[in-house]
Amino acid sequence: MADLSIAVRQVGDVAVVLPAGFINAHTVRDFEECLEGLVQEGRYTILLNCKDLHYISSAGLGAIMGLIETVREHGGDILLSNLQANVFAIFDTLGFTQLYRVFDEEEQALAAATPERKG
Amino acid sequence: MDHAQFRLVIPSQTRYLNLVTGLAKRASLVAGLDDAAAAKVSIAVDEAVTNVILHAYGGEGEHSVELELRFTEAALEIHIWHSGKGIRGDQVVLPDPKEYIKHPRKGGLGLLLMSRFMDEVQFKADEVSGRNECCLIKKIS
Numbered sequence: 697m698a699d700l701s702i703a704v705r706q707v708g709d710v711a712v713v714l715p716a717g718f719i720n721a722h723t724v725r726d727f728e729e730c731l732e733g734l735v736q737e738g739r740y741t742i743l744l745n746c747k748d749l750h751y752i753s754s755a756g757l758g759a760i761m762g763l764i765e766t767v768r769e770h771g772g773d774i775l776l777s778n779l780q781a782n783v784f785a786i787f788d789t790l791g792f793t794q795l796y797r798v799f800d801e802e803e804q805a806l807a808a809a810t811p812e813r814k815g
Numbered sequence: 816m817d818h819a820q821f822r823l824v825i826p827s828q829t830r831y832l833n834l835v836t837g838l839a840k841r842a843s844l845v846a847g848l849d850d851a852a853a854a855k856v857s858i859a860v861d862e863a864v865t866n867v868i869l870h871a872y873g874g875e876g877e878h879s880v881e882l883e884l885r886f887t888e889a890a891l892e893i894h895i896w897h898s899g900k901g902i903r904g905d906q907v908v909l910p911d912p913k914e915y916i917k918h919p920r921k922g923g924l925g926l927l928l929m930s931r932f933m934d935e936v937q938f939k940a941d942e943v944s945g946r947n948e949c950c951l952i953k954k955i956s
Contacts, residue, residue, distance in 0.1 A: 699833050720836070721865040722829035751836070751854075753861045754924035755835060782854035789931050 699723045702730050710809050711739040712802065716748035719756030728759040735763060738773025741809055745802045747778035752786060764795070773797070777805040820885040827868045827878040827897070835882065836861045839893065842884050846891040847955050855932035856891065856953050857946030862925035863895050863949045871947065890934070893951040901940050901947030 700723035703714040719727050732774040734742055741790050744760075747753075764774055779787065787793050799805040823838065825831040839860040843853035864880055872878045875886035878899065885892040909927050929936050 700832065718833055718836075720829070720832045720861055722832050749859075751857070753858060753865065754928055755865065758922055782858075785851065786858060786928065787853065790927065803941060 700726055702726060704730065704734070706739075707743075707806055708810070709739075710741045710743050710806055711743055712743045712806075713714070714748065715746045718750055719752040720760075721753065724753075724755040724759055728762075731759060731763055735766055738770075740767040741775075741781040742767065742772070743775045743777060743802065743805050743809065745777050745805075746780065746783055747802075749783055750780065752783055757786070757792070760796075773809070775799065775805045775809060777802045786794045793796055818885070818887050819885055822881060822883045824881045825864075826876060826880050827872045827880050827899075828876040829865065829868055832861055832864060835864055838881070838882075838884075842886075843891060843953065846886050846953075848953065849880070850892065851898075852953065856951070859929045859932045859936075859951050860893055860895075862929050863893075865949060867895060867897045867899060867949070871897050871901065873899070879893070886906055890952050890954045895949045896946050898946050902938050903940065905939065 698717065700715060700717040700719060702716070705712050713730060713734070713814050717723070717726060731742065760774060766776055776787070778801065779798060784798070787796070787798065797805070797808060799808065823835070825835060836857045840853045840857040843856040844850070848856065864882075867880050868874065878897070881896040883894040883896075885894065907926055909930055910924065929951065933951045934954045935950070937950040939948040939950065941948065
């Protein structure tokens with residue numbers, strides 16, 4: 697099994713990214729290229745559905761941090777959903793749950809993203 | 816429990832990170848830590864070994880990283896040795912998470928995760944062998 701695979705689907709104006717596996721210094725370039733590709737295509741509202749993400753290191757956090765200002769400058773955002781307990785612990789320990797909106801389920805995140813896009 | 820220790824030597828390549836973090840997680844469970852604590856040890860080891868590969872060795876893949884796991888009654892100790900560029904404990908400056916959130920940027924979070932997820936993080940240099948060490952300690956509560 698590959699360390700990381702990434703699926704992307706579009707739901708309305710939201711790009712839903714589903715990373716599966718492990719994001720670390722070895723796999724982060726694939727993750728980064730995926731996010732950068734979305735931004736280059738003008739898809740500025742990105743939902744990371746982390747239901748199959750087992751692990752993310754600071755390399756992966758850096759990839760997300762590196763784009764947050766860009767997407768927000770364009771009226772978008774990066775949202776998170778379905779975090780496994782250990783992945784949530786990483787975000788929460790660093791205080792990142794204050795920077796990103798975190799939802800239990802993808803549907804909740806999509807609903808929250810919708811009024812924002814219209815506002 | 817008898818004190819035990821064993822060593823693993825890997826090439827300085829990020830492709831082996833998953834192997835090392837998996838070992839760290841399993842070792843944590845064997846030591847008596849719960850799943851949540853084991854996951855944190857695993858992350859800390861990832862960060863420490865990544866620092867060695869990318870910063871101490873500058874991304875050069877032909878070097879070695881040596882890990883030693885020590886099981887004691889009080890703690891799990893993970894010692895990571897390398898021959899690359901070392902850092903001393905007094906050179907470590909942890910970023911302030913609040914400032915980091917105000918001014919997002921890449922990098923700087925690995926040491927913070929290590930310090931938050933482990934009970935002790937020590938950096939040492941062995942002047943005789945010329946090797947450097949990062950020691951991660953997780954107490955068994």
